[in-house]
Every structure is written in C-alpha cells, then in structure tokens.
Amino acid sequence: MTDITCDICVIGAGSGGLSVAAAASQFGEKAVLIEKGEMGGDCLNYGCVPSKALLAAGKHAHAFSSGVEFGVAAQVPKVDFAKTMAHVKDVIAGIAPHDSQERFEGLGVTVIRDAAKFVDAETVEAGGKRIKARRIVVATGSSPSAPPIPGLDSVDYFTNETIFDNTTLPAHLIIIGGGPIGMEMAQAHRRLGAKVTVLEAFQPLGKDDPELTAIVLDHLRDEGIDIRAGAKITGIAKAAKSKAIEITLEGDDGKSEKLSGSHLLVAAGRVANVDGLNLEAAGIEYDRRGIKVDKGLRSTNRKVYAIGDVAGGLQFTHVAGYQAGLVIKSVLFRLPVTNETKIIPWVTYTDPELAHIGLTEAQAKESHPGHKILRWHFAENDRARAERKTTGLIKAVVSAKGEILGCSIVAPNAGDLIQPWAMAISSGLKIKAMIDMVAAYPTLSEVSKRAATSYYADLPSKPMVRRIIGWLKIFG
The missing domain is CATH 3.50.50.60 (FAD/NAD(P)-binding domain)
Known part of the structure; x- marks a missing residue:
C-alpha cells in the first residue's frame, strides 16, 4: 500500500x-x-x-x-x-x-x-x-434522513438528492417537512404548475420569528399551497389500483384522513x-x-x-x-479561533424571502432586559410601492446600550438586505452606524436605515431634550 x-x-x-x-x-x-x-x-x-x-x-x-x-x-x-x-x-x-x-x-x-x-x-x-x-x-x-413513518420504505420518494433528476411535473407533490428545503421546493413546483401539499409535524419554518414566518406562509397559501402544521402521519402506502401514494393523517379529533398524491418529497431532517x-x-x-x-x-x-x-x-x-x-x-x-454562531445569517429563498441573523425578539426577552425592537414595514418604502411588493417587514433587536443583537427581514431580496446587519454584528457596530449610513433612493435598503432611526423615535417627546433645545435658542 x-x-x-x-x-x-x-x-x-x-x-x-x-x-x-x-x-x-x-x-x-x-x-x-x-x-x-x-x-x-x-x-x-x-x-x-x-x-x-x-x-x-x-x-x-x-x-x-x-x-x-x-x-x-x-x-x-x-x-x-x-x-x-x-x-x-x-x-x-x-x-x-x-x-x-x-x-x-x-x-x-x-x-x-x-x-x-x-x-x-x-x-x-x-x-x-x-x-x-x-x-x-x-x-x-x-x-437526508428518513423519518420513522410506517410504510415509508414501501413507496418511492424523492429527497433533495434525487428530486432534481425528475423530469416529469408532479400532478400532486406531497412534501413531508416544512423547513427551508420543503417550503422552497413547494413554491417552485407550485409556480411551475403542480398541486402541492406540505405536511409539517410542528410549525413550518419554526426556527424563525413567528411574526415574519406568518407573512411567508400566508403568501404561499395565497398561491395555492396547502400547508398543514402539526400534521400527524400514521401511515404511507401505495394505492392498490393506481400508482398514487396514499398518506394517512390523524386529526386532532382522532379521525383519520387519507391524502393521495402522485409524488412524494421527504425533507424532514438530515x-x-x-x-x-x-x-x-x-x-x-x-x-x-x-x-x-x-x-x-x-x-x-x-x-x-x-x-x-x-x-x-x-x-x-x-x-x-x-x-x-x-x-x-x-x-x-496557529492563531486562536472561535466558531461564532451569532454572526451567521440564514435565508429561506421563498418569495418573499425570509432572512435572519443573531437573536430573535423572543430570545432577547430572555437575555437582554431593556432591549428595543425596531421595525419598519415595506409598505412605507417608495421602491417597494413602485414595484408593488409591499408585503414585508424588518425587525431589528437592539440592546439598551445600542448594541445590535439581531435582525429578521421578510421581503423580496431579504437575503441581500440582511448583509449590512450581518456586517454590523460581526464587526461589533452599534445601531448608530446604521443610522449614519446614507442609503441610495429609491432602494429597498432604505428600510434598514428607517428601522434603525426609529431607535430615537421617542427623543422628541422627552422633556429634557426639549429643555436643551430651548436653552440653545438663547444663543441665537
């Protein structure tokens, strides 16, 4: 050897x-x-x-x-x-x-x-x-891993490693798993003409901020995708008289429902x-x-x-x-290194996209008392209005001292819009850096500056600030 x-x-x-x-x-x-x-x-x-x-x-x-x-x-x-x-x-x-x-x-x-x-x-x-x-x-x-569902091994199914070899549009694609892979493939196939049903045992896109996730899921449902949260699959089998795949679901009332599809994609973990x-x-x-x-x-x-x-x-x-x-x-x-997870952004590339970095609002409540949530809706952005893509929201999480703790964005091109926040967090910049940024007009990026500026939204109403302004008037 x-x-x-x-x-x-x-x-x-x-x-x-x-x-x-x-x-x-x-x-x-x-x-x-x-x-x-x-x-x-x-x-x-x-x-x-x-x-x-x-x-x-x-x-x-x-x-x-x-x-x-x-x-x-x-x-x-x-x-x-x-x-x-x-x-x-x-x-x-x-x-x-x-x-x-x-x-x-x-x-x-x-x-x-x-x-x-x-x-x-x-x-x-x-x-x-x-x-x-x-x-x-x-x-x-x-x-990709296969969940322990009775009968799964008795039917043919796709994973992310095989679905891109398929050249026939599914009549009805059933997807097990409502994470990023499942939701991206659901929207892609639906827009190309397939009927799509997504079955998720817990909450679809459950790792992200639920307020922003709801916007994505509502949009996908409006496009005709059947998304079922908390789905309990009790069995999978091939239909006796056809090539269809039959999935048995148990409802909250204990009753069973059979769901029939032409193709199955398993995207439920790795x-x-x-x-x-x-x-x-x-x-x-x-x-x-x-x-x-x-x-x-x-x-x-x-x-x-x-x-x-x-x-x-x-x-x-x-x-x-x-x-x-x-x-x-x-x-x-031979330099000391530390694998930092707080500086890692992630994006789900649905339309609209869902992007996140750092702490969510729920996590900040547990670890940073006195934090602020800065938000801005895309309906108040001129570029979004011009393109009629006003369904979107940015939420930034900032500490009482102005430290940027996290940011979540749901919007067109949210994966690009999250990048300045990723740089700010990895560089230890405070919210003032985002406030001082000059954003080109009209761009979607203005939402980041507008959200950041809201950090000082209560400043005009503070009595001390008004007294300082009044005192400075004395000098002309």
Whole structure:
C-alpha cells in the first residue's frame, strides 16, 4: 500500500473541504483531498445551486400571472418541465469546473476519488493509499434522513438528492417537512404548475420569528399551497389500483384522513455523514448530530478538525466556508479561533424571502432586559410601492446600550438586505452606524436605515431634550 505524507488531509470535497484544500495549497502546504462522491458536494449537486435554479424558473412562470396591477394581462404559462430541469442541470454544469478535480490538481492538490477511513490518530486510508497528515479536516457534510413513518420504505420518494433528476411535473407533490428545503421546493413546483401539499409535524419554518414566518406562509397559501402544521402521519402506502401514494393523517379529533398524491418529497431532517469513517480508530467522539468539536472546531483528537454539517452545528454552505477560514488560521498560523454562531445569517429563498441573523425578539426577552425592537414595514418604502411588493417587514433587536443583537427581514431580496446587519454584528457596530449610513433612493435598503432611526423615535417627546433645545435658542 502506497504511503503519502502531507501537511493537511481533507475528507470531503464540498464547500468547506474545497476551501481548506485550496487555501492550504496556495500557502505552499502539501494538501490531499479525498472525495467518494461528486466534487462540489451537496451544495453544488443537490442543494443550494439546483434549488435556486428551480426557484428562478418558478419565478419566471409566476410572472405571467402577476402583472395585472401593471396593466399586463394574466396568462397561464406553458411549462416544459423537462426543459426546466435541463436548465437546472446546465446551471450546475456551468459552476462545476470551479469545483472540479482538474482545477484542484492544477492548484497542486492531490485528489483521491474514493471513500476514506481512519487507520489511526493521524492516518487515513483511501484509494489504495495511506495518507499520514500533520492535520486532518473532516468535511463530509450530511445526508437526508428518513423519518420513522410506517410504510415509508414501501413507496418511492424523492429527497433533495434525487428530486432534481425528475423530469416529469408532479400532478400532486406531497412534501413531508416544512423547513427551508420543503417550503422552497413547494413554491417552485407550485409556480411551475403542480398541486402541492406540505405536511409539517410542528410549525413550518419554526426556527424563525413567528411574526415574519406568518407573512411567508400566508403568501404561499395565497398561491395555492396547502400547508398543514402539526400534521400527524400514521401511515404511507401505495394505492392498490393506481400508482398514487396514499398518506394517512390523524386529526386532532382522532379521525383519520387519507391524502393521495402522485409524488412524494421527504425533507424532514438530515444526518451527519460519519458512517464508514472508522472514527473510533482515531479517538474521535461523535453522536447522531455529528462529530463533537470544541469552540476551535477541533475534535477529541487534537490533530483532527471537523467543519460544516458533519460538525453538528448550523447546516449552511456559508457556515462551512466560514469554518474553513477558521481552520486555516488555526492550522497554518496557529492563531486562536472561535466558531461564532451569532454572526451567521440564514435565508429561506421563498418569495418573499425570509432572512435572519443573531437573536430573535423572543430570545432577547430572555437575555437582554431593556432591549428595543425596531421595525419598519415595506409598505412605507417608495421602491417597494413602485414595484408593488409591499408585503414585508424588518425587525431589528437592539440592546439598551445600542448594541445590535439581531435582525429578521421578510421581503423580496431579504437575503441581500440582511448583509449590512450581518456586517454590523460581526464587526461589533452599534445601531448608530446604521443610522449614519446614507442609503441610495429609491432602494429597498432604505428600510434598514428607517428601522434603525426609529431607535430615537421617542427623543422628541422627552422633556429634557426639549429643555436643551430651548436653552440653545438663547444663543441665537
């Protein structure tokens, strides 16, 4: 068996793993990158990229029926779903060269396309080779998990890893799971012509501020999506006389209801990819959420780091990229690093989009007495009115001393609008920085400044302020 000695060995060629391997190589370190599946990982092949491409197609279809207020007659779009999915594949293909084996080998990275497993605390085996590394980074990501529903294994169903291979528009798509993946796919398919029902055991989009979530859900229901919160699924089966999938639901009154659909998408959670890694041989502790890491992303084996979904934290591509930067600082420059979750924004790319960073209003009530909630409605924004997209709200959470604790936005392009708040929180800026910002007119970004300015909304009514103004008049 061939032995390779290197500085950094990365297991997993998703967003985080690619970033570590590229940076290490650019700094002159000998890097080995191991990937058993597709280069680019989940984000490029099954997640962020294809889902946004499908959402873009749905947005174009929806435009045919949403121009009446502009004097544009509504029409029913003719959707060629096979061509729509070809568009999705084309977008993936356009990005793939950036993440390809050839590109990384051109950067000087040794790429091994095989499954990896630990041999000991500093050695990994893959592709008939043993790789001994000074530091090892596990970036294997996560995979969709199947909830324990009776009969689920007896029917064919999609996950995010298979739905983008489907070229037939579902007549009735039933989605189990009302998180970001479920809701994004619900709206995309509905706008392209499918009937859609979403079944969520708890509250749809339950990790976000309920006031803003309600705006998104109302909008989706207005588009014809059947969203059921607190759904209790007691069984799934294939219909005896057709190819339909039948789902049995139990209502609050104990009565059963049968729901029939042509296709099923399961988007009800994910599991860390640790199987087959033989983590025990390296002394690495893990559980069902993933590898246990400290604040610097080191595992119980000090030579091994874990980043991204497999590290058990927030499951977003940009988190993996952020953590990759921390690992490079730690491994190459021996700098102390801390994995900060409060600076991580997240976005659900429905229309309207739902974006968040930091503390919610409910969390601030528990930890920051005297905090303020600053809000501004998009109905009071001139650009939103011009585009007739006035359904939206921004809520910023600010401490009594003006520290920005969090922000939530529901609006068109909320994912872009949250960025100044993300920068402010990561840089430790106070609300004054947002107040002093000059926002171009007319832009949706003005809502951030207007919300921030409301921090001083009660200033004119304070007697002391009025006395100071009156006293200054004495000087002319």
